[in-house]
Amino acid sequence: TTHYLEEADALCDRIAIIDHGRIIVTGSPSELKDSLGGDIITLSIKGNADVTDIIQNVENVKEVRKENGVYRIKAINGEVTAPLIIEALRRKGYTVTRLSLTEPTLNDVYLEYTGKALRDIEESRSEIMAQRIHLRRARKT
Template sequence: MEIVQVKNLSKVFDKEIVAVDNISFHVKEGEIFGFLGPNGAGKTTTIKVLTTLLQPTNGQVNIATFDVRKKPDSVRSSIGIVPQALTLDDDLKGMANLLLSAKLYHVPDKIAKERADELLKLVGLKDAAERDVSTYSGGMRKRLELIIGLIHNPKVLFLDEPTLGLDIQTRSVIWDYLKKLNKENGLTIFITTHYLEEADLLCDRIAIIDQGKILVEDTPSNLKQKLGGDIIEISVDDNVKAKELISEFSSVEKIDMVGQKLRIKTKKGDEVLPSILEICKANKINVKTVALSKPSLDEVFLEYTGRSLRDTRAGFSDKAAMQRVWKAR
């Protein structure tokens, strides 16, 4: 069953700024689906439309069979939302935050308390339930946000950059909770992220979105396999000259400048690499670093967008990115 159905969705601001540009995709029940892209790509705008926080300009969106335009209340009762910005009440205790959210969803008091106890235990916050949220660490606050989105037992959980700004250890903990919720409860999860390892580790399928358009959609493994071959990354003291020389190799399919490095795509990395080092030495080009690897999601992103996702900068909202003005077509 397709629990999220999006067809020809567009969102235009001020009649000319296109934040989401005629995208279509679906999410199957029980699936973890990822929206992968840089800040300002349209991820947050899309999730706001899907969760009824923004009206679509064009297109059809159904969540758990309900139309977001015609049945917004039914959509809201079927979904949980964990936004980028924390929405906790620092003046309340952890348990009180949960029970307040339960009341907003009209969950009966007895069921709400049982559910809250269960969720607090799940994410390791049982002992902190009666502490003021103002005393929580960043990781604890994010875990509390996560279970607030689950207090009413939704069919779909929407997560907008759920581990943004967290250290790698805390991110790993959040990933473990999400995988457990998905596996044990069959929870459908829609996650936006610009962390490559997050998408690769968690998601059954991903869509890469950039400048409001979906460029490709598939499983992480399929996307990497489609690229095939090997990736050589090399840092030298003369990129221009090295690129010119390496481009002459018949087995080199593509060579790009990514940051201060040359990224070379080839079918025969183990054969090409010694030749690259040899020609650099012969032409007195100093090789600083070199690495040989299989394609990653970053290579997939580079293939479809022409730039590395790792090189994009954080700190820009969709609306800020819209100042580039993607004119409506």
């Protein structure tokens, strides 16, 4: 087992995504990444407006999620779709300040199937461990 998904991607023939002790999905790294069905476009715009509907209506966009002002977009053929998104936003008066296009990673797969990023789980575990250490020290005094 590992929490290092890049390592698992490089070394494993088959992977099981486990959440709360349950196997959620299994497959080869490429099968799992392909199951997301496209590329990941991440973008930010100038200002705080919600442009989810504009992005969602662009051809080949499968899903749009907004978190902390950053849009995470699943799209078919991201190299073609990203310029279409920029143009749709520009026509409505919005400026894209940051854009990245990536192929799905196992972190994206984990997020898709569990609804949470692995780093969020690791941060929660770190916080819990810190609280336990603090409580143990408090009991000793």
